[in-house]
Amino acid sequence: xxxxxxxxxxxxxxxxxxxxxxxxxxxxxxxxxxxxxxxxxxxxxxxxxxxxxxxxxxxxxxxxxxxxxxxxxxxxxxxxxxxxxxxxxxxxxx
Numbered sequence: 001x002x003x004x005x006x007x008x009x010x011x012x013x014x015x016x017x018x019x020x021x022x023x024x025x026x027x028x029x030x031x032x033x034x035x036x037x038x039x040x041x042x043x044x045x046x047x048x049x050x051x052x053x054x055x056x057x058x059x060x061x062x063x064x065x066x067x068x069x070x071x072x073x074x075x076x077x078x079x080x081x082x083x084x085x086x087x088x089x090x091x092x093x094x
Contacts, residue, residue, distance in 0.1 A: 017055070021062065033057055054085065061085070 014037070018029050036056045053064040063082060067074055 017053070017064075021057075029057060061089075 014035060015031070017035065018031050018033060021027060022029055034057070038054045038056055038061070053062075055062055063078070063085065065074065065078055065081075
């Protein structure tokens, strides 16, 4: 399952993300929709966190994480990453 994590790194194959996104979220983006890859390093109170994939289509932001082993803390990490992303976005707007 380790190969699956690489699937979500946009740097390697960005053309694969739109079909996955359409399937998971029920969206209907065309395959050639402009996709903006965003920084995947974010500061939290505990230090720097690195997301697997963070990108934007239009005004919507998407954050993907892929995990090949069982870990009950995955949801907590995703919330922490997304809080850090939200705080950064608020700072940019002000």
